Amino acid sequence: MQLSKHSFDTRGLMDSLPLNRILQFADLDGDERQRLSQLAGPRVKMAAKQVIREQGDPVEGVFLLRSGWVSAFVDLPDGTRQLVRVHLPSDVLGAPSLALHVAAESLVATTDIVVATLSFDAMGEIFRSMPRVAASLFLCANQERVILMDRLTSIGRTSSAQRLAAFLLHIHERLVAINPRQSALFEMPLTQKHLGEAIGLTTIHVNRTFRKFLDAGMVVRKGRAIELCNLPALRQLAVAPERNWRSDPGWFYNRI
Amino acid sequence: MQLSKHSFDTRGLMDSLPLNRILQFADLDGDERQRLSQLAGPRVKMAAKQVIREQGDPVEGVFLLRSGWVSAFVDLPDGTRQLVRVHLPSDVLGAPSLALHVAAESLVATTDIVVATLSFDAMGEIFRSMPRVAASLFLCANQERVILMDRLTSIGRTSSAQRLAAFLLHIHERLVAINPRQSALFEMPLTQKHLGEAIGLTTIHVNRTFRKFLDAGMVVRKGRAIELCNLPALRQLAVAPERNWRSDPGWFYNRI
DNA sequence: CGCTGTGTTGACAGGTCTCAATATAAGTGG
DNA sequence: CCACTTATATTGAGACCTGTCAACACAGCG
Numbered sequence: 001m002q003l004s005k006h007s008f009d010t011r012g013l014m015d016s017l018p019l020n021r022i023l024q025f026a027d028l029d030g031d032e033r034q035r036l037s038q039l040a041g042p043r044v045k046m047a048a049k050q051v052i053r054e055q056g057d058p059v060e061g062v063f064l065l066r067s068g069w070v071s072a073f074v075d076l077p078d079g080t081r082q083l084v085r086v087h088l089p090s091d092v093l094g095a096p097s098l099a100l101h102v103a104a105e106s107l108v109a110t111t112d113i114v115v116a117t118l119s120f121d122a123m124g125e126i127f128r129s130m131p132r133v134a135a136s137l138f139l140c141a142n143q144e145r146v147i148l149m150d151r152l153t154s155i156g157r158t159s160s161a162q163r164l165a166a167f168l169l170h171i172h173e174r175l176v177a178i179n180p181r182q183s184a185l186f187e188m189p190l191t192q193k194h195l196g197e198a199i200g201l202t203t204i205h206v207n208r209t210f211r212k213f214l215d216a217g218m219v220v221r222k223g224r225a226i227e228l229c230n231l232p233a234l235r236q237l238a239v240a241p242e243r244n245w246r247s248d249p250g251w252f253y254n255r256i
Numbered sequence: 257m258q259l260s261k262h263s264f265d266t267r268g269l270m271d272s273l274p275l276n277r278i279l280q281f282a283d284l285d286g287d288e289r290q291r292l293s294q295l296a297g298p299r300v301k302m303a304a305k306q307v308i309r310e311q312g313d314p315v316e317g318v319f320l321l322r323s324g325w326v327s328a329f330v331d332l333p334d335g336t337r338q339l340v341r342v343h344l345p346s347d348v349l350g351a352p353s354l355a356l357h358v359a360a361e362s363l364v365a366t367t368d369i370v371v372a373t374l375s376f377d378a379m380g381e382i383f384r385s386m387p388r389v390a391a392s393l394f395l396c397a398n399q400e401r402v403i404l405m406d407r408l409t410s411i412g413r414t415s416s417a418q419r420l421a422a423f424l425l426h427i428h429e430r431l432v433a434i435n436p437r438q439s440a441l442f443e444m445p446l447t448q449k450h451l452g453e454a455i456g457l458t459t460i461h462v463n464r465t466f467r468k469f470l471d472a473g474m475v476v477r478k479g480r481a482i483e484l485c486n487l488p489a490l491r492q493l494a495v496a497p498e499r500n501w502r503s504d505p506g507w508f509y510n511r512i
Numbered sequence: 513c514g515c516t517g518t519g520t521t522g523a524c525a526g527g528t529c530t531c532a533a534t535a536t537a538a539g540t541g542g
Numbered sequence: 543c544c545a546c547t548t549a550t551a552t553t554g555a556g557a558c559c560t561g562t563c564a565a566c567a568c569a570g571c572g
Binding site for chain 2: 025055072074075076077078080081082084085095096097098100101102104105120121123124127128131132134135137138139140141142143144145146148149150151152153156158197200239241243244245251252254255256
């Protein structure tokens, strides 16, 4: 990992990780959370646009995003790239590449971020002695698959306006999952170039499509933030099926 | 699951499952394989076009594909659908929906198939007492994420010919992974409609694109089979990055 | 034998991309 | 704080790729 000059280590019990994402399917007990936090490496600050790990780099573990946004790209030889995932705080980064020797995706800080590392040894420890945490990671990976499947469907089967609406709604829903009091107004650090790379359109066409949303009053821009003013209309436009993630603790963990 | 009238139960030690996919990252010992086979439910035969589990159906576990091809679709309200995954023998089916109450994808038999079930209880047992098998499932899930990311990149950033080439090559590579002696000639049970649903094109455009491959001699059709006659040309056309899956047993399992 | 699913082809419409240019905002160094 | 540079956003015109509509051939199958 490229270390920022501002990087520093504050590992310790008081320095608990944001585990919202891993804990979403069921509560882990205090001991499990504490051990998980202890397994994480030092937290590292990085500036926006810094590269956490580039496609082709050797895989030495995964990362836990403590704060900020990270974009995962698949780079193509011609210089274009596909934004395959926008990561928000508490996300596990880079796990897909665990199946590979070298990273399949480039992880790029979209905002200033703080990340911690989870080494192979830490992963091994989790699977060896923390089966409920292992199951949580497994479920998160499968949740990511559903999200990728929905993105694939959006890009493969729907128009530019539908794609953009679905993507903006998806980001909003994820922010709500992190903070239930999140309103429809949120900071949007992704540029229109990012949006195009995410939904399979050119920057120019994203601009035209986004402009239609603005003109229609469905979205309003306020500085670097946007407000989704007409969620029902956006939802109707974006035909994406609703996904209700499991949150009933007993369903799976009781069996472990 | 919809039971075929031909379904029958042959669970038993002699009835070992095809575990190529789960074993790909590392060898499990005989005891682990045996217990895994015992955990699986009865094997069930189903005819082509039968639905294993439909989008919206309650999730009660996952499936192990013993033989045949299965397609996973995300269905849209307007009747169109995205083919998000082609499953081959030894694949785990339906795992993405573990994170949900109801299935995110429809699993449809593309050929006549034989599947076995893996219940929640079986999954719990795996995570509780077979950590190396759990890790294998986790790695498979992450491998699937890479594959989905590559499909997303293909659809989002490349032309119709590039998409079709990448998809045909992907199928071929997976067949080779199952059978290293697999030649470039293989049965293709997917219709052009399937292909279009997989790579985000209309059937008609798939036909035109495929025809160009035929006219160029890159692909030859032999009955229900096709032969990829010019793999280098197809690979150059499909800009998809090559993914070399880990197969060094020690890297992760030694830590468990 | 008709039926249904699949493959094939042409003409045309439409959505998205490309190219070019400009405006606006953000970042940087003096 | 300003001048400069860079990144991002915006707009128009035209080309190209892909989709739509319509029609027909062909095969498998009951």
